[in-house]
Amino acid sequence: MTTVTETHEDTHEHGMSDAGYIKIAVILALITALEVSTYYVDFGPLFMPALLIMMVVKFVMVVSYFMHLKFDSKMFSFLFYTGLGLALFVYITALATFKFFIA
Amino acid sequence: MADIATHDTDHATDHGHHSSTGLSNNKLAMWLFLGSECLLFGGLISTYMLYRGRVQNGPHPSQIYDIPFTSVSSFVLLMSSLTMVLAVSSAQRKDDSKTNLWLLITGLLGATFVGGQVYEFTTFYREGLGFTTSLFSSSFYSLTGFHGVHVSIGVIMLISLRAIIKKNKITGDKSEVVELIGLYWHFVDVVWIIIFTLVYLIPS
Numbered sequence: 001m002t003t004v005t006e007t008h009e010d011t012h013e014h015g016m017s018d019a020g021y022i023k024i025a026v027i028l029a030l031i032t033a034l035e036v037s038t039y040y041v042d043f044g045p046l047f048m049p050a051l052l053i054m055m056v057v058k059f060v061m062v063v064s065y066f067m068h069l070k071f072d073s074k075m076f077s078f079l080f081y082t083g084l085g086l087a088l089f090v091y092i093t094a095l096a097t098f099k100f101f102i103a
Numbered sequence: 104m105a106d107i108a109t110h111d112t113d114h115a116t117d118h119g120h121h122s123s124t125g126l127s128n129n130k131l132a133m134w135l136f137l138g139s140e141c142l143l144f145g146g147l148i149s150t151y152m153l154y155r156g157r158v159q160n161g162p163h164p165s166q167i168y169d170i171p172f173t174s175v176s177s178f179v180l181l182m183s184s185l186t187m188v189l190a191v192s193s194a195q196r197k198d199d200s201k202t203n204l205w206l207l208i209t210g211l212l213g214a215t216f217v218g219g220q221v222y223e224f225t226t227f228y229r230e231g232l233g234f235t236t237s238l239f240s241s242s243f244y245s246l247t248g249f250h251g252v253h254v255s256i257g258v259i260m261l262i263s264l265r266a267i268i269k270k271n272k273i274t275g276d277k278s279e280v281v282e283l284i285g286l287y288w289h290f291v292d293v294v295w296i297i298i299f300t301l302v303y304l305i306p307s
Contacts, residue, residue, distance in 0.1 A: 018192055025185035032181060035304060036174045048305065055300040059293050066188045067289045068282075073126050076134045083138020087145030095149050 015068045024065045031058055133283050137290045144294050147246040148301060154238035155302075161236035164243075167227050168303055176219040177299045180254070183212035184292040187285045194281035202281060203265055209288065210261040213254055220251045243302070250298060253291045260284050 016024070031054050043050055064070040069077050095101065124131070155164060190205030224244070232240045264284055267273055273280055 015188075015192070018189060021185060021188050021192065025182065028181055028184075029178065032174070032178060035300065036170070039170045039304060051300050051304055055296060058296045062184060062289055062293050062296065066184050066292075067286055072130075073124075075124060075126055076130065079131070079134040080138050080141075083135075083141040087141040090142070091145045091149035095152060098153055100153060 015071050016065060021065070024061060028058055028061060127279060129279060129283055130286075133286050137286065140290060140294075144246075144249070144297075147242075147249055148297065151242040151246045151302060154242040157238035158240075159237040161240055162230055162232050164239065165306055167230050167232055169223070169226070170303060172219070172223065173299065173303050176216050176223075177295060179212050179219070180216045180292055180295050183209050183216070184289050186212060187288045191278070191282050191285045194278040197278070199268060203268060206261050206265045206268075206281075210258050210265070213258040213261065213288075217251055217254050217258065220247065220254075224248075246298065246302065250291070250294055253294070257284075257288050257291055260287065 035051060035054050038047055038051055063080070069080065158164075186205050186209040190202050190209060193201035193205055224247075232243075234241055234244050261284065264281065268277065268281075
C-alpha cells in the first residue's frame with residue numbers, strides 16, 4: 001500500500017525529470033523534421049499513412065507526457081478521450097455523409 | 104481497487120477544493136473543457152477538409168502555402184510546450200524564479216507563433232485570398248483564426264499568471280494553477296499538430 005502511495009506521489013509531483021521532458025521534446029522535434037521532409041521527398045504510397053501515424057504519435061506523446069495523462073488519474077484520461085472519441089465519431093460520420101472518403 | 108482508492112485519497116490531501124472523487128475540481132473542469140474543445144476544433148477541421156478543394160476563382164492552397172515558414176512556426180509552438188512543462192516542473196519544486204522565467208519564454212514563443220500567423224494571413228490576403236473569396240478561404244481562416252485566438256488567450260493567461268505569481272496573490276496551490284494553464288497551452292499545441300498535418304502537409 002505504502003509503495004503504491006509513494007510511487008504515485010513521486011510521479012504526480014514530478015511526472016518526469018526535466019531531462020526526460022527534454023528527451024521527449026527532442027523526439028517530437030525529430031518527428032516534426034520527418035513530417036516536413038515528406039514535403040520535399042517523395043514517399044510514394046507511404047506518404048499519407050506515414051504522416052497520419054506521425055501526427056498521432058506526436059499527439060499521444062504531448063498528451064501523455066507533457067499533459068501528464070500517463071501519470072495522472074484515469075478519470076482525466078476518460079474525460080479527455082471521451083470528448084476526443086465523440087468528436088472523431090461525429091465528424092467522421094458527417095464527412096462520410098458528404099462522401100468525403102470516396103475518391 | 105483499495106490501492107487506487109488510497110492513491111486518490113492521498114492525492115486529495117495534497118491540494119484544496121476536491122470533489123467526492125478525491126480529485127481536484129479545477130483539474131476535472133479543465134479536462135472536461137478540453138474534451139469539449141475537441142468537438143469545437145473537430146467541427147472546424149472537418150469543415151476545412153470538406154471545403155479545401157472548393158477554391159472558386161481564388162488561389163489554390165498549394166499556390167499560397169509556405170511550408171518552410173509554417174514548419175518553423177510549428178517548431179516554435181512545439182518548443183513552447185517544452186518550456187511550459189518546465190515551468191510546471193519548476194512550480195512543483197516551488198522554484199518561483201525559474202517558474203517565472205519559463206513562463207516568460209513560453210509567452211514569448213507563443214507571441215512569436217501568433218506574429219507568424221498574422222504575417223501569414225497578411226501575405227495570403229495580398230495574394231488574393233480574402234475571407235469570403237472561396238469556401239476554402241472561409242474554412243481556412245475560420246480554423247486557423249480560431250486556433251490563433253486560442254494561442255493569444257494562452258499568451259494573455261501566461262502574462263497574467265506571471266504577474267500574479269510575482270505579486271504573490273495566489274491563495275491556493277500555486278503549482279496547480281500553473282499546471283492548469285499548462286494543460287490549456289499543451290492542448291493548443293496538440294490542436295496545431297493536427298492542423299499542421301491535415302491542413303498544410305496533406306495536399307487537397
